[in-house]
Amino acid sequence: MVLKAFFPTCCASADSGLLVGRWVPEQNSAVILAVVHFPFIPIQVKKLLAQVQKASQVQVAVLGTWCHRQQEPEENMGHFLEGLGAIFSHDPWLQLCRERGTRFWSCKATYHQMSTNLGTPTEDQVMLIFYDQRKLLLSWLHPPAVLPGCQDGETTASTGGLADIFDTVARSEVLFQNDQFDEGPVRLSHWQSDGMEASILVELAKRASGPVCLLLASLLSLLSAASASWLWKLWPLSFIRSKLSTCEQLWHRLKHLSLIFSTEKAQNPMQLMRKANMLVSVLLDVALGLLLLSWLHSNNRIGQLANALVPVADRVAEELQHLLQWLMGAPAGLKMNRALDQVLGRFFLYHIHLWISYIHLMSPFIEHILWHVGLSACLGLTVALSILSDIIALLTFHIYCFYVYGARLYCLKIYGLSSLWRLFRGKKWNVLRQRVDSCSYDLDQLFIGTLLFTILIFLLPTTALYYLVFTLLRLLVITVQGLIHLLVDLINSLPLYSLGLRLCRPYRLAAGVKFRVLEQEAGRPLRLLMQINPLPYSHVVHTYRLPSSGCHPKHSWGSLCRKLFFGELIYPWRQREDKQD
């Protein structure tokens, strides 16, 4: 099998020395991590490798020699390098060589163990694969090939060819701690040998985050304790709390914040990304909310809004009254049952009259209420949108009431009709067996049943029309509220940090690798460049999506139509009660 040598691009211009890395026998590949330069003492090299092996659980060893010829080929250098093979015995022993100024390399791998039965050390073909050490170190492979049982501390079996390479480089960070300015016994060459890179701001933030997290975590835990107290479980408050989406959104945000500022460190990259996504989402939310706040409070927009609200509510009520007058007449040319029509129409008109009186009663206080509610936008745009959704729900409460009345009436009628239809055919619903059975009725039962059936069926068009109209209005209101909730959900669950990372540092999120064949010369070993294949945007969103607060419609279209037909009440979203622990 061809021997694959993974060589870091940063070492391609380094001086001659020893190759240090890990040998993976299952894939016949050598992952070269660093180059040890002359002069060195073999004992100290071995000590360093033992230290690294203990610290990182990676089997680093000396894999071979690296020769970067400056001038004419030197014969004694060649013998010296071969002599090193005796000191650091490794099977196979790699010998990579590069002429200065050319792009072509020569590679040789000799197996010593096989030579016992063959007599001479056998050589094998070598394939050079260049990789960017820094990018490979920083990237995370998706899907993570770590099996559920393996932790970081154990030495993993080869989980997959490439995942192994990523894993090896990532865990050998200890080897890259020494740079050329350190006065150590051994001089290494790797991606950080020109000096460790770090950012002052990041280090300062890391130091400051400890006490800040502690303080905020304690504050947030106080808040959570207060909101989870028994006071909220009493009847009126728990009912209001379950119906208002604002409370749900605030609770959701509180949970996010407590997760971000919790004092325990993230265990794996997935948790770290989740924390970062939540933080960016909260920050964006608050920024957009503050923008909205400044827009609302400028130019006395709140006053304008308050002044416009009451006429709008009046207008809506007026339109409803016109609608009811139209229904009480001959709507769309249909002929209604006059008496029932008048009763229903007057009933709903009286409701609207009550509603208008309440709105007019509240009108002096609307501006103050709106001003204080507008302040809540500083908690985030999502909170402001939830409050808007709740205000719409409150303002269209009469439409909801009408829908419930119409639905209940229609539902009663439909059930009555179906039961009497069964009586018509001489059958009965058996509650015990949950099926339709035949039944013999008395004559007077049949007579009354048929009479009632006729009455109900002739009153059906009127009730059905009222039900249809109010259901359509209710569905309209639900659609508007649903759109607002969709927007809130989007802001809540979009992983902005991951998307930004994919845009600016695509090598961090890797879906795999891609190879490019470099310039080739006959007789020379094959050279490939291994680059990171970044994750597509759709996969990024899918993998790192934050869990939303779960207010999704539970019905499929089929069950929705069925419920509408039978007059059962539809609740567009159920607040999940079990999320309050």
Added chain:
Amino acid sequence: MEDEKSFSDICGGRVVLRRRYYSPYCREFGLSSARLSLRSLTAVTCAVWLAAYGLFTLCENSMILSAAIFITIIGLLGYLHFVKIDQETLLIIDSLGIQMTSSYASGKESTTFIEMDKVKDVIINEAIYMQKVIYYLCILLKDPGKPHEISQVVPVFQSAKPRLDCLIEVYRSCQEILAHQKATSASP
């Protein structure tokens, strides 16, 4: 070693197969289909603008014309970047894996790499496509834990859709490399 040969695809169009043998165990096959022709581009643009002009004479709103221009430009950019594949490449490297690259007309490249552990075989399969029965080359994948089951079928050259003669050339080369890989991996 590099050579080029012209074949035809299932619709009768011309595709060019370019073979490069980098080494005995590393081969690359590139299939380029015809580029976007000026004739079809002009036809589509004229059709869209005629329709927009017809709507404009009906509605007397000049926004329709600007919208039509906007739609044409955005549509063309979207087509070049997301739909029109100019070249598909199959790179097969012994003991490493198989890599498939699609290059779009706008220059975007999308690459998939499959490790050799996961590759079971490369075969030519038949399929019913619209009203035709066509041959296509595909890679059978296996789960390393269950070597006798086929976990996935990955078709290759989906956009160029060459005919059987072209597929046979690629198939023979791939089978040589796979046979060599199986032979060397069987022995330690």
